[in-house]
Every structure is written in C-alpha cells, then in structure tokens.
Amino acid sequence: MNNKLPLISDKKPDHVDYKTILNENELNNLIKKISGISEIAVDTETTSASPTRADLVGISLSFKEGEAYYIPLAHRYTKAPKQLDLPMVLERLRPVLENPKIKKVGQNIKYDYIVLKKTGLEIKDMNFDTMIASHLLNPVRGEHNLSHLSLKHLGYKMLSFQELVGDKETIADIEIDKVAHYACEDADFTLRLKNKLLPLLEKEKLDKIFYDLEMPLVTILANMEVNGIKVDKTFLTPLLKDLKEEIGKMSEEIYTLTKERFNLNSPQQLSRILFKKLKLVPAKKSKTGYYSTSASILEEIKDKHPAIEKILEYRNITKLADGFVEPLIKYINPKTGRIHTSYFQIGTSTGRLASSDPNLQNIPIKGTRGKNLRKAFIAEKGHVLCSADYSQIELRIMAHFSKDELLIRAFKEEKDIHKDTAMHLFNIPEEEVSEDDRRKAKAVNFGIIYGISSYGLAQGMGIKREKAAEIIRNYFSTHPGVKKFIDDTLEDTRRKGFVTTLMGRKRKITNINSENATLRFQAERETINTPIQGTAAEVIKIAMIKINDRFKEFQLKTRMLLQIHDELLFEVGKKEIEVVTGIVKECMENAVDLNIPLKISTGIGKNWLEAH
DNA sequence: GCCGTCACG
DNA sequence: ACGTACGTGACGGCA
Numbered sequence: 001m002n003n004k005l006p007l008i009s010d011k012k013p014d015h016v017d018y019k020t021i022l023n024e025n026e027l028n029n030l031i032k033k034i035s036g037i038s039e040i041a042v043d044t045e046t047t048s049a050s051p052t053r054a055d056l057v058g059i060s061l062s063f064k065e066g067e068a069y070y071i072p073l074a075h076r077y078t079k080a081p082k083q084l085d086l087p088m089v090l091e092r093l094r095p096v097l098e099n100p101k102i103k104k105v106g107q108n109i110k111y112d113y114i115v116l117k118k119t120g121l122e123i124k125d126m127n128f129d130t131m132i133a134s135h136l137l138n139p140v141r142g143e144h145n146l147s148h149l150s151l152k153h154l155g156y157k158m159l160s161f162q163e164l165v166g167d168k169e170t171i172a173d174i175e176i177d178k179v180a181h182y183a184c185e186d187a188d189f190t191l192r193l194k195n196k197l198l199p200l201l202e203k204e205k206l207d208k209i210f211y212d213l214e215m216p217l218v219t220i221l222a223n224m225e226v227n228g229i230k231v232d233k234t235f236l237t238p239l240l241k242d243l244k245e246e247i248g249k250m251s252e253e254i255y256t257l258t259k260e261r262f263n264l265n266s267p268q269q270l271s272r273i274l275f276k277k278l279k280l281v282p283a284k285k286s287k288t289g290y291y292s293t294s295a296s297i298l299e300e301i302k303d304k305h306p307a308i309e310k311i312l313e314y315r316n317i318t319k320l321a322d323g324f325v326e327p328l329i330k331y332i333n334p335k336t337g338r339i340h341t342s343y344f345q346i347g348t349s350t351g352r353l354a355s356s357d358p359n360l361q362n363i364p365i366k367g368t369r370g371k372n373l374r375k376a377f378i379a380e381k382g383h384v385l386c387s388a389d390y391s392q393i394e395l396r397i398m399a400h401f402s403k404d405e406l407l408i409r410a411f412k413e414e415k416d417i418h419k420d421t422a423m424h425l426f427n428i429p430e431e432e433v434s435e436d437d438r439r440k441a442k443a444v445n446f447g448i449i450y451g452i453s454s455y456g457l458a459q460g461m462g463i464k465r466e467k468a469a470e471i472i473r474n475y476f477s478t479h480p481g482v483k484k485f486i487d488d489t490l491e492d493t494r495r496k497g498f499v500t501t502l503m504g505r506k507r508k509i510t511n512i513n514s515e516n517a518t519l520r521f522q523a524e525r526e527t528i529n530t531p532i533q534g535t536a537a538e539v540i541k542i543a544m545i546k547i548n549d550r551f552k553e554f555q556l557k558t559r560m561l562l563q564i565h566d567e568l569l570f571e572v573g574k575k576e577i578e579v580v581t582g583i584v585k586e587c588m589e590n591a592v593d594l595n596i597p598l599k600i601s602t603g604i605g606k607n608w609l610e611a612h
Numbered sequence: 613g614c615c616g617t618c619a620c621g
Numbered sequence: 622a623c624g625t626a627c628g629t630g631a632c633g634g635c636a
Contacts, residue, residue, distance in 0.1 A: 263633090263634075265632090265633055265634070266633080266634055266635080267615085267616050267617070267633095267634080268616090268634075268635080269634090292616080292617090293616085293617085294616075294617060294618085295617080295618075315617080315618080316618095318632090318633095319617085319618060319619070319632085320619095322631095322632060322633075323618080323619070323631065323632055324619080327631085327632090344629095347628095347629075347630095348628060348629065349628080350627085350628060350629095352621085352628060352629075353629095354628090354629055354630070355629085355630080356629095356630060356631085357630095358630090358631085359619085359620085359629080359630045359631070361619095361620060361621075361629075361630080362618090362619040362620035362621085362629080362630065362631085363619080363620075364619060364620080365619090365620075366619085366620085370619080389621095394621090394627095446626080446627090447626065449626095449627070450625095450626045450627040450628095451625095451626075451627070452626075453624090453625070453626065455623090455624055455625060455626075456624095456625055456626030456627095457626075458626095459625080459626065460626065465624095516623095517622085517623050517624090518623065518624070518625080521623080521624085521625075522625070525625075525626070525627065526627075526628095528627085529626095529627040529628075530627085530628095532627085533621090533627065533628060536621095537628095564620075564621065565620080565621040565628085565629090566621065567621085
C-alpha cells in the first residue's frame with residue numbers, strides 16, 4: 001500500500017472552481033459545457049438516509065477535477081432564494097444522465113440512482129463507484145465512505161455531513177452557499193478518487209471483477225430495492241395479535257413455575273433464576289460472570305425442570321413477534337404496499353451481499369411456526385412468485401477447486417452428496433446408510449466448507465472432540481483431493497497474506513502467520529471458507545446479470561425481487577412463467593464453467609412458502 | 613455502544 | 622493445550 005500519504009490536515013485543493021446554478025442562463029451554460037464530455041461525477045443531496053424515502057434537495061456534478069456545479073432544487077429555509085424548477089432541470093439533465101455513452105461516476109451511486117429514478121430519471125452507464133472500488137481493494141467494513149477515502153487517497157479532510165447539518169433537521173434547511181461547497185466537493189472528490197482508484201484496481205488485477213461483475217450489479221440491486229416485495233398486512237396483523245397474547249400467557253406460566261416474576265427477556269436475570277435459584281447445572285461456563293442461557297444449553301437440561309421447555313418456546317415466539325412480524329408490518333411502504341429492503345454491496349469480507357432495513361435474507365424457514373411467516377410474502381395480482389436456488393453450491397465449488405475424485409464423481413452422477421459422503425466416510429454400502437449416518441456426514445460436509453476443526457465438528461455433531469478428530473482423519477484419507485486443496489491454500493496464503501476467489505476477489509488474511517494459536521486457527525478457517533463462499537457469491541452475481549440481460553432482451557415484465565445468497569426470487573406474470581423458468585435455469589446453471597455441473601431447483605407459488 | 617441471543621445461507 | 626465451526630442483521634437488556 002501507499003505509505004507516503006499526507007498527514008491529517010485541513011489542506012484543500014488549490015484553485016477549485018465551484019459554482020451554484022440558480023437561473024436558466026447558468027443552467028444553459030452548464031449544459032453547453034457538459035455536451036461532448038465522456039465522464040461525469042454525480043451526487044444528490046437528499047432529505048433522508050434511506051433512498052426509498054428520501055426527497056431530492058439538490059444535484060452536484062463534476063466532469064473535471066477542481067470544477068464542480070451545484071444545482072439547488074428544494075432548499076426550504078426562510079429567505080431561501082428561488083430555485084430552478086425540478087421537472088425542468090431533470091429534462092435538461094436527462095440527455096446527459098440517461099446517455100449510455102457518458103460514464104457516470106459516484107460514491108455509493110446506487111443511492112443516487114434510486115433517488116433520481118423516483119423522479120422519473122434513470123442513470124445509464126453507472127461506470128465507477130468509488131465505494132465499491134475501495135471495498136474490492138480491501139474488503140473490510142466501515143472504511144469506504146467519502147471522507148475516509150478522501151483522507152486516505154487525497155489527503156483532504158472533508159467537512160462531515162454532521163458538521164454541515166448540525167442540529168437542523170435536514171440538508172434542505174441549510175443555506176445554499178454552505179451546501180453548495182459541500183456538494184461540489186463531494187462530486188469533485190469523487191471524480192478525483194476515481195482517477196486514484198482505477199490504477200490501483202488495475203494493479204491488483206481487480207478491474208475485471210469491478211467492471212464485469214460489481215458495477216453491472218449496481219443497477220440490478222437498485223431496481224430490486226425499488227421493486228420491493230408485496231407483503232400481506234391482513235395476514236401479519238392478526239398473527240401479531242395472536243403471538244402477543246400467547247407471549248403474555250406463556251410468561252405467566254413461566255413465572256408460576258419459577259415462583260418469581262422477572263424480566264424473561266434478560267439473559268442475565270434468567271440465568272440467575274435457573275442456575276442460582278433453581279440450582280440447575282449448566283453444561284458450559286460464561287465469560288461475563290453468569291452462565292449462558294442459549295438454546296443449545298437449555299436443550300441439554302430440558303428434562304430437569306418444567307420451566308425450561310416453556311422458556312425455549314417463549315424465546316421462539318418472542319423472536320418471531322419482536323424480530324419479524326412487528327418490524328415487517330412497520331416496513332410496509334404505505335405508497336407501494338411493499339417492503340423495500342436495502343442491499344449492501346460492500347457488506348461482507350467474502351463478496352456476499354448483505355440485506356438490511358429490513359433484512360430479508362434471514363426470514364424463518366426451519367420451524368413450523370416461523371415457516372408460516374413466509375406466507376405473508378405474496379405476488380401481485382395476476383402474478384406468481386418463482387424461487388430458484390442452487391443445490392449444494394458451496395460443496396460443488398469445493399469439488400471444483402479441490403478436483404477431489406469422490407466429490408467430482410458424486411456431483412457428475414447427481415448423487416445425494418451427504419449420503420455419498422457417509423458411504424465413503426463410514427465405509428458402508430449405500431443401502432446401509434442410516435438417517436443418522438447421513439446427518440453426521442452432512443455435519444462433516446458443513447465443517448469442510450467452514451474450515452474444519454475437531455472442536456467445531458464435535459459441537460456440530462454433538463460428539464466428543466477425539467471422536468470428531470478421528471472422523472476428520474477418515475474424511476481426509478477418503479478425500480485426499482480436499483486435503484490437498486486445504487493444505488495448498490493455507491500454504492499459499494501464509495506466503496501471500498491473502499486468498500482469492502474464482503474471479504480474483506482478494507481478502508487479506510492478517511493473522512495467518514500469527515504466534516497466537518487462536519488467532520491463527522481463526523485465520524485458517526477464514527482462508528478455507530473465503531474462496532468457497534466468495535466464489536458462490538460471484539456465481540450468483542453473474543447469474544443475476546445474465547438473467548437481467550435476457551429479461552431485457554425478451555422485454556419481459558418479470559421482476560427480480562430478492563437474493564438470498566444461493567436463491568433468487570422473482571415476481572412473474574402468469575403468461576411468462578414458462579419462459580422465465582427456462583431463462584433462470586439456463587443462466588444460473590451456466591453462469592460459470594466449472595468441472596462439476598451446477599444445478600438449481602425452482603418452485604412456483606402464490607407466496608414465498610409455496611414457491612420455495 | 614456492547615453483549616447475548618437467534619434468524620438465515 | 623489452545624477453544625471457534627464460515628458469513629451476515631437485529632432485537633432487548635444493560636452500563
């Protein structure tokens with residue numbers, strides 16, 4: 001990395017030329033200047049941090065370092081000057097922003113795309129997002145905002161948004177002159193950053209994944225957020241009422257059994273009741289002074305006291321009510337009747353997406369009660385939901401990377417992979433593999449993907465560590481290809497200090513040579529898991545781009561709604577079901593060419609439970 | 613703000 | 622002997 005960065009300072013670039021556009025004459029001059037350019041940085045100022053709720057306050061543009069323009073549109077403080085008419089400005093900017101031959105540069109440009117799309121303007125050719133570029137260069141959390149990047153790569157300390165807005169409600173309440181400088185800096189610095197970051201991407205050979213994968217994905221994610229998913233409020237509201245009633249009843253029953261009222265939601269208080277007052281014996285210690293009350297611990301002492309089972313069920317129901325049903329109702333947009341999640345493209349260190357506000361990547365599917373919740377996610381009238389998910393994508397990728405004979409053969413012959421693993425692991429013929437053998441083999445396969453350890457496997461299988469160690473030895477002797485892949489990957493990473501995925505995404509592994517065994521083991525598991533999880537993330541991203549292209553090509557109305565790591569969910573017009581299913585299968589299974597086949601399964605239904 | 617807990621892939 | 626399965630987001634409690 002470049003270690004000749006300037007020290008923290010208030011140094012600003014010399015000779016900046018920032019202008020505010022307040023009348024049509026100035027706008028005309030700006031448009032004239034823009035015609036013929038090939039690249040422009042765009043930044044919108046808005047009233048809220050959430051793009052689906054935000055209103056536009058102003059737009060800043062820069063097409064040359066040190067030169068930027070701010071077009072105020074909706075500043076509303078007393079004595080605010082008259083500003084240009086929004087529809088008129090949009091029509092003037094449309095030939096530029098919708099021109100696919102002019103490259104758009106932005107910092108978190110998905111945000112600006114959504115804000116402008118709501119006004120009816122669609123940015124075309126989002127070419128460079130400095131936030132995404134920075135994350136590719138170092139996939140860690142929380143170091144990719146504009147002020148951080150400016151300091152790191154340009155040596156400029158920017159005025160923070162907080163310093164600009166102070167105690168005022170929104171940016172619309174701040175004087176145009178102040179905002180103009182801030183907004184122009186945003187556009188100007190974004191353009192300057194692009195010029196710094198592109199050579200770095202090229203040097204690290206990250207430009208291909210940036211231009212071919214991450215940037216095309218921005219528009220797709222933005223549209224998925226704008227699409228949202230329809231949620232049946234009439235299903236959730238009575239469900240919440242029932243759950244709340246049940247919670248009330250259950251807590252009374254528990255207090256009776258424990259002969260004391262306390263805050264059931266407090267792990268600390270619950271721990272005191274169970275392990276001090278009732279003198280139950282926990283299986284594990286805790287660091288923070290009281291014994292853990294987690295489900296796995298309580299499961300083990302379930303038959304020791306009648307309250308335990310009730311507490312587990314209480315937890316289950318409160319999790320549903322407080323963690324899912326209530327927030328989901330709140331997140332239904334009154335204008336659209338739909339929930340618009342937010343996708344975070346730089347949210348993980350492996351290249352997966354993250355979903356928030358609300359997180360729609362962790363909607364329950366396992367328990368009977370939780371599963372039911374998926375009935376609330378429904379299709380628009382005349383439509384159905386179509387779900388498509390990869391079968392065993394991570395194990396298939398492990399098979400590809402390791403070239404392990406048994407794994408490759410199992411996938412080529414479309415075997416039940418866990419059953420197949422059990423056969424070889426326990427050396428028994430197929431017809432003698434019991435459900436329990438299969439379950440054990442499944443835990444081993446999970447372990448392989450996570451960077452296996454005897455301790456972790458023992459926990460996952462509910463057996464002794466020594467026994468787990470023996471199973472791992474067996475696995476490696478029957479799967480020498482996997483063993484070699486793990487050894488080679490670790491060796492390579494110890495030398496280079498980072499791991500790579502199929503398309504060349506890198507993750508720095510800081511502690512791979514640490515003296516501290518705990519840190520080193522953690523680093524080793526990251527080393528094994530990252531290429532697997534990261535490549536799976538790339539495969540589905542490629543599929544999303546291909547699917548999007550085909551939908552456009554065939555002018556389909558089907559909308560992509562959700563991505564849940566190895567699953568895509570679509571809202572399909574009833575006439576398009578067959579053609580969509582075909583496209584989705586073709587694009588997902590042929591996203592990349594590996595030495596094992598990729599397989600998906602699809603489902604159709606009026607709600608998410610039925611479709612999955 | 614951090615911790616314990618728990619939902620998902 | 623060490624002591625955690627990988628990657629996330631979000632809740633309520635507590636300091």
